[in-house]
Amino acid sequence: MxxxxxxxxxxxxxxxxxxxxxxxxxxxxxxxxxxxxxxxxxxxxxxxxxxxxxxxxxxxxxxxxxxxxxxxxxxxxxxxxxxxxxxxxxxDDTLQLYFLCAHPSLSPSSAVALTLRAVGGLTTRQIAQAYLVPEATMAQRISRAKRTVGTVRFDQPGDVATVLRVLYLVFNEGYSGDVDLAAEAIRLTRQLAAAIDHPEVAGLLALMLLHHARRVSRTAADGSLVPLAEQDRGRWDTALIAEGVEILQAALAQDRLGEFQAQAAIAALHADAPTAGETDWVQIVEWYDELAKLTDSPVVRLNRAVAVGEADGPRAGLAALAEVDAALPRHTAVAAYLHERDGDLVTAARLYSEAAGKAPNLAERDHLTRQAARLNTRLRG
Structure with missing residues (x-):
């Protein structure tokens, strides 16, 4: 079957x-x-x-x-x-279904669930397992979503940006249960790209492919996180990288830059570097500047601070970080990294420990705890 x-x-x-x-x-x-x-x-x-x-x-x-x-x-x-x-x-009503499932009246979680069910063809049980919630809970969520969009005209124009945000949410869930949501998001985005010629659809597909190409290298055998700089680049999927770059180049040639194209350009620069030390951080900072203009996102400014720290030195990175809201998730972890790069191991160790307590998941918490322990060991030695 x-x-x-x-x-x-x-x-x-x-x-x-x-x-x-x-x-x-x-x-x-x-x-x-x-x-x-x-x-x-x-x-x-x-x-x-x-x-x-x-x-x-x-x-x-x-x-x-x-x-x-x-x-x-x-x-x-x-x-x-x-x-x-x-x-x-x-x-082919696929495009209309995407718009319907990503209707602005739905919450992001409901839009994701309805998209996976109506467009993706997944069962309620599969979606529930993927999101680690009881099947009855997911069934209620899907039922409410269907009632919400029940009166929407099927041929009503939709918002491509909303559809793309929903697909990106699916992709970022990764893998759980018996459904690989990252692969499913790529499949659905390919389907959308076949139905509509839009540079941001292509940009999102390129971004997904470039990120997915590094998937197997992101975790060690014991399940611990492997930072980008330490990943085995020989394990990256070069075919996916080549496809992602080709799709991105065609999208950028349309001269209608959007946030997913800019994110994909950053991912492509990482993928293009033979080693972490050869990464073109100056160009990455330039792309973050473009991305900040498009989104004005604090997360973008946080990531830009890291890139500035690599391109212009850790103190420049810390100066850029000072302009970002300290309450933002991962702010403390970025500060710890930049202080370590600047040679302030005492502050870095303290901040790694603080960041571990704020980590959104177990894998990230363990990674940050190990970083703090590593520096404390060096300080005691």
């Missing part, structure tokens, strides 16, 4: 069922039931036309649900006659 094929067909089938007259929530439920049926039937009896099979099965599921629900009797004039079997429509 090719689950990737099934997930790829999901938005097409959902769009067809909606256009035939089903409301979004009922159509999405019907498509999910059709996918479950396909997983049961196809291994022993694969269809000649998988998309057509799913459309027929989903439509029948919708009919059954509509006819059994007395509250939906008024829809009988719409669903009473089942369309004749045949080749499925070729209209």
């Amino acid at each position: 090719d689950e990737v094929l099934l997930r790829g067909l999901t938005p097409h089938v959902l769009g067809i069922v909606v256009r035939r007259g089903a409301d979004f929530a009922s159509a999405e439920d019907a498509v999910q039931e059709a996918l479950i049926e396909a997983l049961r039937v196809w291994p022993d009896d694969p269809p000649r036309d998988p998309k057509g099979w799913l459309v027929t099965a989903a439509w029948r599921k919708f009919l059954d649900a509509a006819r059994s629900d007395s509250a939906r009797r008024r829809r009988e004039d719409v669903v009473d006659v089942e369309p004749a079997p045949g080749p499925a429509a070729t209209v």
Whole structure:
């Protein structure tokens, strides 16, 4: 059973069922039931036309649900006659589904869950496992999201920037449960890039590929974090890097710079350096300046301070850091790193310990604790 094929067909089938007259929530439920049926039937009896099979099965599921629900009797004039079997429509509603699932009335977590379910074709159980929440909790979240967008016109224009933010949230979740969300985000972004010619869509895809290329080198055998400067660059996926750079160059050539293109350019400069010491930090600072103009994000200014510290020395980095809100996550960790680079090991050790107490996850906390212990050992020696 090719689950990737099934997930790829999901938005097409959902769009067809909606256009035939089903409301979004009922159509999405019907498509999910059709996918479950396909997983049961196809291994022993694969269809000649998988998309057509799913459309027929989903439509029948919708009919059954509509006819059994007395509250939906008024829809009988719409669903009473089942369309004749045949080749499925070729209209691609994927883009509209992306916009619908990333509707501004939804919270980011709800938009992510609905995108993974309606566009990604994942089951509620898979999404719940990926986000480490009970299945019932995720089911409620998805149900509320479907009710929220239930009255939105299917052909209503959407906001590409919102869609991209949702996909980036999915990508940053990485891997948990039995679903690799980073790989799933790349698959969905490829799908979006095929549906719309937009430089920021390409920029996000390039950024994902360039980050994903370094994935296997980010953790040691014991699960501990490996900083970028210490990663084994021989383990980086050069094919993904080459693809990401090619996509980025084509996007930048359109001369419509956006934040994801700028982030991808920074990632490409890291990927292009044969060693950490050969990184073009001056150009990275320039790209952070461009990114700051586009976003005015405190996180961007924090990362820029690190780049300034590498390009112009740790004291310049500390001066740049002084202009960033000290309450920002990772601010203390960056300060510790720059003080260590400046030779102030006492302050750096203290700040690493403070940063460990503020770390957002166990892996980062352990990494910062080890940095503090390393410096304290040197100071005692």
